[in-house]
Amino acid sequence: DAGVTQSPTHLIKTRGQQVTLRCSPKSGHDTVSWYQQALGQGPQFIFQYYEEEERQRGNFPDRFSGHQFPNYSSELNVNALLLGDSALYLCASSLSAMLGGYNSPLHFGNGTRLTVT
């Protein structure tokens, strides 16, 4: 049973560039959430996708955008990178309430470490 997979594992970008991170949810899950974890901090919620639409959003600027595909996989895009965007980006999947997963626990991937220089 494949868990949540994220790619790439590490990424180095230059300030001002754009980046795309990818996530495949755990088998059977239809909801994907993204979190940003700065060094020494707890993860912070970016947004959640369900049925290919953004359903909830945290306190992040519009430079952060996402997409969910029909197979439930998801991408996180960050434009105009800033040094402060350097962080571990975690993807988590879960079962929606429609599939019987009311407040179902999140399953996390191993994250993508983004370094902006």
Added chain:
Amino acid sequence: AQTVTQSQPEMSVQEAETVTLSCTYDTSESDYYLFWYKQPPSRQMILVIRQEAYKQQNATENRFSVNFQKAAKSFSLKISDSQLGDAAMYFCAYSGGATNKLIFGTGTLLAVQP
């Protein structure tokens, strides 16, 4: 707004001993869930234990148990018979109502001494 506070940046425990990690939270919601997640150096967040606020009984998972004090908004994690593999960063987290969006604390780094 909901907040989660972990006041212990680092803790240390001897192998086979018991350790308690503290967490307090603030919310005005009546329906919510509380979690403890473990993050080893592999970076993956692993769910340790979950507590539903409407349940008075404290959750237990093998060597892990919680002390949930709803009135005090306190949610501590007790690890019994600590093992070397328990060494990790531990995060307390909250989710409210119908959403499973998590609000995390800043974490407690647990070291286990052989």
